[in-house]
Amino acid sequence: MRGAFFRRGQNLADLALIIGVVGLAFIGMEAYIRRGVQGKVKDLTDYIISDKQSAGEDAVDSNTSFSLDSTMESKEFKGGGRRLTGNEDSTSTYSQKAPPAH
Numbered sequence: 001m002r003g004a005f006f007r008r009g010q011n012l013a014d015l016a017l018i019i020g021v022v023g024l025a026f027i028g029m030e031a032y033i034r035r036g037v038q039g040k041v042k043d044l045t046d047y048i049i050s051d052k053q054s055a056g057e058d059a060v061d062s063n064t065s066f067s068l069d070s071t072m073e074s075k076e077f078k079g080g081g082r083r084l085t086g087n088e089d090s091t092s093t094y095s096q097k098a099p100p101a102h
Contacts (some may be wrong), residue, residue, distance in 0.1 A: 018080060025084060033070060036088060041066070044092045061097040066090070 044066055072086045 015019065022082060029072070029084065029086060033086065037068060037070075037090075040068070040090050044094075044097065047092075047094060063095045064093070066092045 043062075044064070048062070048064060065091065069089045072084065072089070075083045077083070
């Protein structure tokens with residue numbers, strides 16, 4: 001009787017440890033996905049506001065669009081294993097009309 005009680009306690013401790021590790025993995029991946037999106041937005045703004053632009057330059061018409069599709073999938077295996085996979089697609093387009101000739 002006493003051995004069965006300690007086994008159940010060990011299983012509960014194992015389960016708590018697995019849940020904690022999976023939770024930390026999700027938290028860690030969220031930070032990397034956020035950094036990836038911030039990097040794409042920074043690249044887009046750096047492209048739009050480049051060194052070529054000056055205060056005396058004529059204004060031009062431009063069109064910019066940005067889209068992001070991010071997915072995360074979790075698969076559980078027999079025996080308690082788990083695999084996390086993520087995918088991120090981003091697209092940025094920039095078009096500009098030529099300024100009128102003087």
